[in-house]
Each structure stands twice: as structure tokens, then as C-alpha cells.
Amino acid sequence: MDADDWLRDTERKLKTVRCNDEEKVRYATYLLSGLAASWWDNVILIQPSGHVFTWDEFKKKFREAQVPESIMELKRREFETLKQNDLSVWKYLVEFDRLSRYAAEDVNTEEKRIKRFLKGMNPFLKMQLNLTKCTRFHELVDTAITLENDYEEVQNERKWKVHVSVSDDP
Template identity: 65%
Template sequence: MSGAPSEESEEQRLEREARQKAEADEAARNQFPPPPPPMTQQNFLQYMQMMEERQRITMEQQNKFFHDLLQQNKVERPENQGVTLSDFQNTKPISFAYAPEPMDAEDWLMDTERKLNTVGCNDLEKVRYATHLCGPAASWWDNIVAVYPADKVFTWDEFKRKFRESNVPESIVELKRREFESLEQKDKAILTYVREFSGLSRYAVEEVNTEDKKKKRFMRGLNPQFKVQLRILAKSGDGP
């Protein structure tokens, strides 16, 4: 008569369950790639520096293009000949219709002025070609011109001032600056916070005009739990 199978002890059961869990974990690791390492404070700063570096490289490329174009114009155009609209359009200017954000309008104005200077436009040519670019927004300039005598000649500084009054009003810029001052991550994704920080910081340049200021302001707005995690990671990365 064969004996009945021995009953599994509690210790054996725990060992069996632990072994099964280890095997299941191993199978899961083989099936799915490991998650990416958590982002650290250094990662965030590197991300922001990378974005700034991309902007710098883009600006350098544009400046080289404009410099080469300027040299070409010096060779091909006699000194006493003015700049034509075709000359200006060779710089691939961007048409302006409407800017959802004030700094978008400011960017357009600065980009246009740089291109006007590149081809050597005089004051009158700058106004003429800049207003030619306004497209659907041309009615804004037409309304301004209509209230002045027909022989009124606008300077480039006058155009810039009126353009900013309409599209980069100080009241809106001030609201954006205050929005940056109160910006916090809260429950936003970290990359969303980074994008908002980068966009709004343009309205408060004096608060982020050094790397130290930018770092402190960025950290101040982080979610408290995320901030604690970063500090723990920073300490663990320092070693014993």
C-alpha cells in the first residue's frame, strides 16, 4: 500500500510562490524592454540647453545666409541703385497676418528688420516692404495711414512703434510676465512644464538671464513630489 503524498509545508509553499514570481518577472523582462531611466534635474537642464543650442545654430545659419546674400548684392547692385522688392524677397521673408502670442509678432518684426538690413534697405524702403508683407493684416496699416495727410512719410521707427502698440501691447506682455512668475508644474507632465517655462520666460528675461537664475526659477515651480525625487536622485548620484 503506497503512502499518501506528504502535505506541502508553509515554508515550501512560500518558496514555491517566490520561485514562480521570479520566473514570471524574468519572463516579463524578456518580453518588454526595460523602462527608460527617470529624468533627473541634470536631464532637464540639458534638455533646455539643447533647445537653446538648436536656436543658436539656426540663428548662425540664418546670419551666414544673410551675410552671403549681402555680399552678393554689393557685387551685383551699383551703389546708387535702390533695393527692389525682388531683392528683399530673396531673403525669404515671412508674411504676417496674425500672431496668437505677442512674442510671435515681436519675432516677426525682428526677423523682418534683420532681413531689411541685410539687403541694405533705407528707411523708406523698410516701411514700404514691411507693410507689403502684412497680407490680411494690411487693413491695420491702411487704417493708420488714412488718418494722416496723404504726404505723410513714415519712418521705420514709427512703423515699429505702431506695430508693437497693436500686436505687442505692454498690457499683454505684463500679463504674460505675471503668468510666468506664478507658473508651477502642479499635475502637468514634466515636458509640458518645460515648454510652458521656455515660452513664458521670454516675457521675463531679467528673471532668467543667467543659468543660475533660470535653474532656481525652474526648480521653484516643480511639483514638490518631483522635486523630492530629484534631490534623492542627485544625492544617490554623488556616491558615498
């Protein structure tokens, strides 16, 4: 997955400096090192003389060689089965964001993103969040964090009351 991260980071940088296709390929291949650089040297060797790679062509070849589809499928499945369980809302969000890129079609609208996020929430929070009818993902997350915090406060208050009542008994 490091290779996929590298490609995404490199692409983001190249968009920022507004490179054309040829410059993108030239810069990205300059950044390659180790086995990835050797791989690129071999790709160049088998191309017809004078072949100029497009950025899309480079990305396709890079992903085929450096990011196996089987790994992408495993990550997609990991996202599909992601559950909050005992994670805090924040930690669940971090995992959700990290894995959602492998199932972009499942989260490419606010509605889909909300639905998928709720699907993995713990049942208690999900029940309460379903009542809020949030239409924006960030509102849903903010509400979930607030609910989680309120729930923890109620639990702590209950523990304190039980502790006080036990210690008051003669």
C-alpha cells in the same frame, strides 16, 4: 498673441536676409493683411508726407495697436505663477519657454533661468535638483528628465512588487 508671434517671426526672417530699416518696414508692411493692413493704412494717412518709419518705430506702433499691454501683463503673471504640478518635465519646459518671453528680465541669465525653472518644479524633483547644483540650464533640464524617469521606474517597480506579492498570497 498671434500678432506678437508674427512680429517675432518677421523680425527673425529680416535679420537673416540683413535688411536695412527701410527694407524691413517695407517688407513687414507688405506682409500685413486684413485688419492689420487696414491699421497700417490709417497710420500712414496721419503721418506727414514723406515720413520714413524706422524699424523700431514700426515695431513700437505695431505692438501698441496689435498686442495690448494688458495681454502682455497677463502673460507675464502667468509665467510668474507657472508651476509644474502634474505636468511632465518636458511639458513644463515647453510652457516655461513659451511664457518666459513675456518676462525676459526674469530669465536673461543662466542663473535666473535656473532659479525660476526650479521655483515652479514639483517639490520632490526640486528637492533633488537643488542637490545637483547645476550651473547650466540645459544640464538642469537633462537632470530633471533623468530624475523623473528614474522616479517613474521606481514607482513601477514598487507597483509590480505589490502586484506580485498580492497574487502570491493564498
